[in-house]
Amino acid sequence: MGTWFVAQDAWVVMAVGVAWFSLLYLGTGALSILLAAVMQRFGYGRRLDPRPVTGAQLRRELGASGSSILVFGLGLVVPWGMLRLGWAGLAVAPSGWQVALEIVLLFFWNELHFYACHRLLHTRALRRFHVMHHRSHVATPWSTYAFHPVEAAMLGSVPLLPMLVHDFSFAALMTLPVLSIVLNNLGHANYEASARAPARGWRAASRRHHLHHACYHGNYGFLLEVFDRMFGSVLPLDAADAVIARQRASDTGARRP
Ligand SMILES: [Zn+2]
Numbered sequence: 001m002g003t004w005f006v007a008q009d010a011w012v013v014m015a016v017g018v019a020w021f022s023l024l025y026l027g028t029g030a031l032s033i034l035l036a037a038v039m040q041r042f043g044y045g046r047r048l049d050p051r052p053v054t055g056a057q058l059r060r061e062l063g064a065s066g067s068s069i070l071v072f073g074l075g076l077v078v079p080w081g082m083l084r085l086g087w088a089g090l091a092v093a094p095s096g097w098q099v100a101l102e103i104v105l106l107f108f109w110n111e112l113h114f115y116a117c118h119r120l121l122h123t124r125a126l127r128r129f130h131v132m133h134h135r136s137h138v139a140t141p142w143s144t145y146a147f148h149p150v151e152a153a154m155l156g157s158v159p160l161l162p163m164l165v166h167d168f169s170f171a172a173l174m175t176l177p178v179l180s181i182v183l184n185n186l187g188h189a190n191y192e193a194s195a196r197a198p199a200r201g202w203r204a205a206s207r208r209h210h211l212h213h214a215c216y217h218g219n220y221g222f223l224l225e226v227f228d229r230m231f232g233s234v235l236p237l238d239a240a241d242a243v244i245a246r247q248r249a250s251d252t253g254a255r256r257p
């Protein structure tokens with residue numbers, strides 16, 4: 001598969017890339033909505049932000065995600081070009097253990113890379129590129145790729161540095177965007193899949209990222225809380241309560257005759 005990928009023309013790589021990221025976005029988004037509906041039906045877990053999501057928000061998220069899919073898909077020529085030019089290589093006949101270990105490494109790298117990019121996107125210099133993602137005060141599975149193209153390019157660069165220092169297996173590299181969108185969906189599901197509230201461990205990622213969308217500052221990490229703990233940016237569990245209550249009160253006031 002890796003040899004096939006490297007042998008293709010640039011336009012084939014880009015077309016496959018756009019199809020691949022479209023499939024990941026639409027497939028995992030639909031699955032996330034379905035799973036939340038089933039869990040809600042059986043009384044397991046809870047919706048986190050009760051504020052309604054408008055049709056305009058969903059249309060904006062789908063449009064912005066479409067442009068990110070183009071950035072990710074067309075951008076696949078960068079790692080392809082690195083392989084063609086010999087700047088990077090692919091592992092030959094890797095063992096199952098090697099693939100598994102590489103996936104674990106890429107997972108941790110993805111968390112660190114996301115945290116660093118996200119902190120940069122919250123600086124005065126770059127925040128104008130991040131406001132598009134934060135227009136969704138209530139996260140939805142369709143906000144997973146709703147980025148400005150500059151943010152999409154920053155986040156999409158995640159495999160490049162590791163590829164320069166190690167010959168990864170093609171399977172591990174292909175797993176990275178799958179892993180990333182699954183975690184992304186967990187963060188943007190606006191649904192806590194846990195019997196107890198607040199959830200603990202990896203299931204707390206939904207609440208953490210919901211708080212980031214509702215409050216803007218704090219909880220910059222993704223699945224792991226470790227970097228937010230390290231840099232003192234953890235949000236308290238009730239951080240969004242006042243914001244949500246304020247908006248609901250103003251909505252109720254606006255509806256009153
Ligand atoms: Zn942010």
Ligand SMILES: [Zn+2]
Nearest residue numbers: 133139188209
């Ligand atoms: Zn988000």
